[in-house]
Amino acid sequence: MLTDERWNELLRTRVTDPGAIKRAYAHRRRRKLLSDKGTLFLVAADHPARGALGVGDDPMAMADRRSLIERLLVALENPAVDGLLGTPDVVEELLLLDALHDKVVIGSMNRGGLAGADWEIDDRFTGYDAKSLVDFRLDGGKMLLRLVDSDPGTVPTLQACAQAVSELAANELMAMVEPLPYDRDTDGKLVLQKDAESLARAVAVASGIGVTSAHTWLKIPAPEDAAVLNATTLPVVVLGGVPSADPAADLASWGRALRHQAVRGLVVGRTLLYPPDGDVGAAVEAAAKILEAAK
16 A cells, blocks of 8 residues: 555655645544544554554564554555544654545654653653644544552653643543553563552543543553443543454453443554554454444
8 A cells, every 4th residue: 555656755755845744734634533323443553652662572563664654554444443543753644645534633642751761650741732733633632641659750740641631621622541550560660550440540530630521531451340431431442552462352352341331432553553463454344343343
């Protein structure tokens, strides 16, 4: 789908016509947020900006930008995929390739908590801000909110996310908050806490930030316990997370979560873009069928 000619034209435009990006934002055909069934299915591609390039055993999987863009083009071709969650560079590359017309586009806002950095939990806003999301006519902003009680970096991140939620709501744009509870193991490595109590607590905290929750959505891992989803009335989308060695198990987990009334869709990145067999189209289609069956 991404021929040498299209790729070379993208590189040429980057060099010779930076104003093309502004024009592409302005001319993008927009659509309503939800599908006709009231669901939302996005592919996510904001990992590289946080320095998270690895997938499975390949620490450089997402470093090849042409490969990443090709995979996104395949995913976005599926009519069941409503749109994209991405950082400015990825969004703009796809805009220049005319791949985001009639798609929902959610801009990634905080990527400053670089993967593996000492300050990882102090996740500064280094991507889109609320004003740019409005100016560029995007459909909302996503923020990562990792909660680590033993790490003071949680506090400025929490405050910045609350401010972003308020600013997005003031402009009637979706604020997609991804609250993830973490702890550190004996080696100091961050470990996601998947138990119901930790996840429900994170959901409760994220639900209450900002001056209003009117436009807040939550993006969380598929929980095993419905108590996590019962902790909020806000719309929820299930994230893909780190791909497992068993794609069928991932799909089954998403399917169980999607049957809950609070859950409105999927936001999945690496699991669909880098499936074990390399067939992005088939992986996306399988996820689309799981969503359709559940809703």
